[in-house]
Amino acid sequence: MASDNSRSKLDRVVADARRAREEREKGYRERALKLYPWVCGRCAREFTRDNLRELTVHHRDHNHDNNPPDGSNWELLCIYCHDNEHSRYIDSEYGDASADAQKSSATHNPFADLASLLKGKK
Known part of the structure; x- marks a missing residue:
């Protein structure tokens, strides 16, 4: 079991790291919000001051x-599109089979015989 001294030291290190990350994020977030319109780059959802906390900066x-x-x-990106982007990135990074399956081309063409079907409707 860790001593109280080492546990409090670890707590301080973790708190300092979180604080540093939040400060770094605050800096580039503020700059990004000044540079770009408050619109999600994927789903085009628009944001106002009331819901701006749901708009994130994606690298x-x-x-x-x-x-x-x-x-x-x-x-x-809105929080939903940002989460989706990171999930897709993680899937591709680890070679997820479902991600590979989505990349393969379709073999079925539902409109292949459409012309002949439409000829019979006249």
Whole structure:
């Protein structure tokens, strides 16, 4: 069992890391919100001051330390699209079979015989 001293030291380290992350995020978030319209880059949902907390900054290259001043590595996404983007990234990174299946082309063409079906309707 860890001593109280080592546990409190760990708690301080974790708290400091969280605080540093929040400060870093606050900086690029504020800059991104000034650069871009308050619209989700995927679903086009519009945001106001009332629901702005649901609009997040997505790093296109997935590197949260890559924050160029021109915002070229950022994209504003709603929390839902942001979660979806990260899920897709994780799936592709680990070679998820379902992600690979979605990439394969379809073999069934539901409209293949449409012309002949329409000829019979005249």
